Amino acid sequence: MATGFDAWVLTLTTFTPIVGLALVLLIPKVEEELIKIVTLATTVLTLGFALYVLYYFDYDHTAKLQFEVKKTWIEVINSNYHIGVDGISLPMLVLSAFVTVLCVIYSWNHFPEPHNVKAFLALILLLEVGMNGTFIAQDLILFFIFFEIVLLPMYFMIGVWGGPNREYASIKFFLFTLFGSALMLLAFLAIYFKTGINTFDIPDLIAADKSRITHGVQLIIFGGMFLGFAIKVPMFPFHTWLPDAHTEAPTVGSVLLAAILLKLGTYGFIRIALPILPEAAKSWAPWIGLLAVIGIIYGALGCLAQTDMKRLIAFSSVAHMGYVMLGISSLTAFGINAAVFGMVAHGLITGMLFFIAGSVQHTFHTREMSRLGGLLTQAPKMGWILGFCSMASLGLPGLAGFWGEFPAILSVFQPADGLNVAVFRTYMVIAAIGTVLAAGYLLWMLQKVAFGTPKDEWKDHHIHDVGTAEWIAWLPMLVLILVLGVVPGLMFKTTDDAVKTIVKAFPSTQTAPVKSHEPQAEHGDDAGTEHSEGDGTDHAPAESEHSGG
Amino acid sequence: MFAALTSANPHVDFLAISPEIALIATVMVVLIADMxxxxxxxxxxxxxxxIGVLVSLAWVAVIAFRDPIAPMFGGSYAIDDYALVLKGFFLVATYVTILLSVDYIAEGDYYQGEFYxxxxxxxxxxxxMASARDLITLFVALETISIPTYVLAGYRKHDRRSNEGAIKYYLIGAISSAVMLYGMSMIFGLTGETNLAAISAKIGTLPDSKVLALGVFLSLLGFAFKVSAVxxxxxxxxxxEGAPTPVTAFLSVAxxxxxxxxxLNIVFxxxxxxxxxxWLIIWVGAALSMTLGNLSALRQTNIVRxxxxxxxxxxxxxxxPFAAFGLAQSHGDAAVARGAMRSVIVYLLVYGAMNLGAFACIIAVARRTQSGEISSFSGLFQHSPVITVMMTIFLASLAGIPPFAGWFAKFTMFQSIIEAGGGWGVTLGVVAGVNSVIAAYYYLNVVRSMWFRPAADDARPVQVTGALGASLAVCVGLVMVVGVYPSFFGDMAEAAAKVLG
Structure with a gap:
């Protein structure tokens, strides 16, 4: 257990936005500047706490929960206020606090109609509570509460500030997620009673002996959790809410949705579903992998059919989250490390793409790619940024996207012991084809939007290029995309031990993939070794498949 | 019952029944003051x-701090934690109802003294009722609750819908009382007891007879009417819809x-x-009430309906949770039984706070719009943001969305049924889960009207009177506090459920 300030810092990271929210509510609606400043100060302070955690985190023991606090919360149901971060939650927590600040900065002069600065920023603050809280919760009920808190603010953000079809999109988003989380809650309760130790504590449940629970019941419980998380991710075939929600949401809403909210689902898999029910995870893994690769291909094909730039990026999210889920489905340390990396990378890259889509819309009042073109001539900076992010998104080596995608594909070449290798290698081939498609649709979008000459209707318009607020909001993300791309060890080093602890729980897991990963933990910040250190036999056929596809 | 009759001078602990005495005194003072x-x-x-309600509430608090009191009147009247928690709940709910009524009744040209x-x-x-542990006490209490509400439901006497609603309510109430009484008489005939504890002791030893089954079935049927179960x-x-809105709030909550x-008394x-x-009767009743209630609610355009x-x-x-109790009793699990009772009590308390709050908002808005249509809430956010946020909180809570109290009520409900377990238990749990999603749709329908739709031409803000404001403050406070710190209600309900031993 942490003491002193360390015992408070996670609580502060989560609940500082509530204080800011209260202040914002007290300020009269017309004092817009003051409201913006208070919100920014709150989110910066929150980020400060998150950075404190990042700085003082003990990187030698990333598998251990740090800054841990456990206090009685709801005694009658044995639920505790148990919080803490390990190597997996830390990057997510920091990402969440970080992206929120950038969203507030971006909002500075990009308020969507119907304006109402006060309500908009209040919702962002409320959203941040839910997002940050989910990543620190170590109790199923606490997790559930935070997981649900994000629903209402996002619902309002889409419904009030969204596009023409906002009513439909917002309720669809809401009901899909609620449906999943209702079943997820039932699964949580079932695991509570079935393990026989009457606790909602996540570490305790992971450690608990689950042999009392028959395999069939485990499968059903896992199924409940699966629905809750898979809808949030979203995996095919539960993804249909996502393109609607993204398309209609205001820019900042889309960014937060893509960067953080989707990660709540994948994070739930890694934090809760896999370690608590490892045996069921094993039985489910081929199906998860199947849905993941279907998502990759379906998302890619969906992208190719879009005319709306934002909707295209939304479908690309389906594909990218497919890679994350594919990595998870391998049930290997290699795959799950890749998944966590993919979560962060996708958060940064797709978040950036949505920012750009928002600015394009702000400038041209349309996102129809057939009406756009020549961004590079009219607003060259924005055009180059779009190019950079597209490259990152399609997985160009040297940028962050590569390290989420490529190892995830690689990991299923040798899935965890006991999983059908032939099936997973088939998935690998399909996923590799997906990367080609990804290059296809992203370059297609880039070509439509950035290349060529401006369309006639915009010829005489003066187009604003990237402004100050945009630079402040975007630059940190762009830098991170580059830094994580060049030095992926920064992330892998943090997650590796924590991931290995999870993987250990899988029955009779082969040690090979874990072993092959060990050098990385020691000198993981060297990008060069990262690539070559994997088991040579793993790589060679993988790469040939890759190029073959 | 017979024990009570034979002792000519039963010991009466007047402090123990002081809440009731305070209420009776208030009833008389109100009647005289009105003249x-x-x-x-x-x-x-x-x-x-x-003031009378608050005094009564104060007495409840005083008794709560006293040593336990043995059941009185031959075991038919218990003053335990269970009774005290529920008395407290009824009195607070009534206090809030009075706050809701003050302006509505005063402005609406109604008889005021009689109303209170x-x-x-x-x-x-x-x-x-909270103390009743005897079939006869229970029946008398139920009639004392119901008969005044028949009159209150028809309080808008110049409105045909109010008359229609009141007559329907009265006839159904009378029939259900008769059915219930018939069922109770069979149980009495078989067990020779009216005291619930004595019935409980005998009922397990009785042979499975059709008469007993019919007696139990008919008395439950009567309750199904009272709690408006499908x-x-x-x-x-x-x-x-016909009753004055504060009366509707009272009917739907208290x-x-x-x-x-x-x-609870008769089943537990x-x-x-x-x-x-x-257990199967209740299982089916629960599943049907949730499903049909929700599906019908989806199509309503009037917010009260x-x-x-x-x-x-x-x-x-x-x-x-009643079904969970039944399932658990089949394999004799005392912990599940306690959990089920706790869950019903938590649900009642939370439901009371959020539903009264929702009605308070409706009354406040309807004072200006003079309409009960959901469309009359359009664009409320643009001119009355505070009341909009409150209404949103109550509706979100009714839908069971954290961090508002409703989630805890739903949670304990799910908990009880999953704890009871088995195929029947899990199935009902899933039915409840799906239903909570359906319910979210129509609650959010109102939210959507308030937030997403443009305002009507008349954009004057809604004025909230002092009494309404106070009732809103109480309800919002409870919904928020319990949502974040559920132990507040959870511990009370836990203490109450301990009476099961």
């Missing part, structure tokens, strides 16, 4: 009534809770050892 006071000061009766007189009589029945729910929307407490204290006779169907569905959620 004495001139017409323009008739609103003063509301003040007397609310009837309200207090009904509450008196509720406080007795298929005996159809009076509720008409009655709720009076419904009265029915549920009666059911009386029929517990014969679960095979009734929508909340009427929603209260049918919420009643279904409250029946779920």
């Amino acid at each position: 004495i006071l001139p017409e323009r000061s008739a609103w003063q009766t509301s003040r007397i009534a609310s 007189f009837l309200l207090l009589c009904s509450v008196l029945g509720m406080t007795v 298929p005996f729910h159809w009076w509720a929307p008409d009655t709720y 009076s419904k809770a009265g029915g549920f407490v009666a059911m 204290f009386g029929f517990g050892l014969q679960p095979s006779l009734w 929508m909340l009427a169907y929603s209260s049918v569905a919420q009643g279904g959620f409250m029946l779920v």
Whole structure:
């Protein structure tokens, strides 16, 4: 257990936005500047706490929960206020606090109609509570509460500030997620009673002996959790809410949705579903992998059919989250490390793409790619940024996207012991084809939007290029995309031990993939070794498949 | 019962029944004050009534700190934690109802003194109900609750819908009382007891007879009417729509809770050892009430009718722990039984706070718009943001979305049924889960009107009177505090459920 300030810092990271929210509510609606400043100060302070955690985190023991606090919360149901971060939650927590600040900065002069600065920023603050809280919760009920808190603010953000079809999109988003989380809650309760130790504590449940629970019941419980998380991710075939929600949401809403909210689902898999029910995870893994690769291909094909730039990026999210889920489905340390990396990378890259889509819309009042073109001539900076992010998104080596995608594909070449290798290698081939498609649709979008000459209707318009607020909001993300791309060890080093602890729980897991990963933990910040250190036999056929596809 | 009759001078602990005495005194003062006071000061009766309720509440608090009191009147009247928690709940709910009524009744050209007189009589029945451990006491309490509400439901006497609703309510109430009484008489005939504890002791040893099954079935049927469970729910929307809105709030919260407490008493204290006779009836009733209540609510355009169907569905959620209790009793699990009772009590308390709050908002908005249509809430956010946020909180809470209290009520409900387990338990849990999603749709429908739609031409902000504001503050406070710190209600309910041993 942490003491002193360390015992408070996670609580502060989560609940500082509530204080800011209260202040914002007290300020009269017309004092817009003051409201913006208070919100920014709150989110910066929150980020400060998150950075404190990042700085003082003990990187030698990333598998251990740090800054841990456990206090009685709801005694009658044995639920505790148990919080803490390990190597997996830390990057997510920091990402969440970080992206929120950038969203507030971006909002500075990009308020969507119907304006109402006060309500908009209040919702962002409320959203941040839910997002940050989910990543620190170590109790199923606490997790559930935070997981649900994000629903209402996002619902309002889409419904009030969204596009023409906002009513439909917002309720669809809401009901899909609620449906999943209702079943997820039932699964949580079932695991509570079935393990026989009457606790909602996540570490305790992971450690608990689950042999009392028959395999069939485990499968059903896992199924409940699966629905809750898979809808949030979203995996095919539960993804249909996502393109609607993204398309209609205001820019900042889309960014937060893509960067953080989707990660709540994948994070739930890694934090809760896999370690608590490892045996069921094993039985489910081929199906998860199947849905993941279907998502990759379906998302890619969906992208190719879009005319709306934002909707295209939304479908690309389906594909990218497919890679994350594919990595998870391998049930290997290699795959799950890749998944966590993919979560962060996708958060940064797709978040950036949505920012750009928002600015394009702000400038041209349309996102129809057939009406756009020549961004590079009219607003060259924005055009180059779009190019950079597209490259990152399609997985160009040297940028962050590569390290989420490529190892995830690689990991299923040798899935965890006991999983059908032939099936997973088939998935690998399909996923590799997906990367080609990804290059296809992203370059297609880039070509439509950035290349060529401006369309006639915009010829005489003066187009604003990237402004100050945009630079402040975007630059940190762009830098991170580059830094994580060049030095992926920064992330892998943090997650590796924590991931290995999870993987250990899988029955009779082969040690090979874990072993092959060990050098990385020691000198993981060297990008060069990262690539070559994997088991040579793993790589060679993988790469040939890759190029073959 | 016979024990009570044979002792000519039963020991009566007057402190133990001081809440009831305080209420009876208030009832009389209100009636007399109404005669004495001139017409323009008739609103003063509301003040007397609310003070009386608070005094009664204070006595409940005093008793709560005393040593345990043995059941009185030959075991038919218990003053334990269970009774005290529920009495407290009824009195707070009534206090909030009075706050809701003050302006509505004063502005609406109604008889005021009589209104509060009837309200207090009904509450008196509720406080007795919380303590009733005997079929006869229970029946008398139930009638004391119901009869004044028949009159209150028809209080808008120049409105045909109000008359229609009141007559329907009255006829259904009378029939259900008769059916219930018939069932009770069979149980009495077989066991020779009216005391619930004594019935419980005997009922387990009785051979499985059709008469017993019929007796249990008929008495539960009577309660199904009282708590408006499907298929005996159809009076509720008409009655709720016709009645003055504060009365609707009272009917849907306090009076419904009265029915549920009666059911808690008879099922948990009386029929517990014969679960095979009734658990399936309640299981089906719960599943039907949730599903049909929600599906009907989806199509409503009037907010009061929508909340009427929603209260049918919420009643279904409250029946779920009863089914869990029955399932658990089949394999004799005492912990599940306690959990189930705790869950019903938590649900009642939370439901009371959020539903009264929702009605307070409706009354506040309807004072200006003079309409009960959901469309009249359009664009409320643009001119009355505070009341919009409050209404949103209540609706979100009714939908069970954290961090508002409703999530904890739903959670304990799910907990009880999953703990009972088995195929039947999990199935009902999934039905409840799917239903909570359906319910979210129509609650959010109102939210959507308030936030997403443009305002009507008349964009004057909604004015909230002092009394309404106070009731809103109480409800919002409870919904928020319990949502974040559920132990507040959880511990109370836990203490109450300890009476099961």
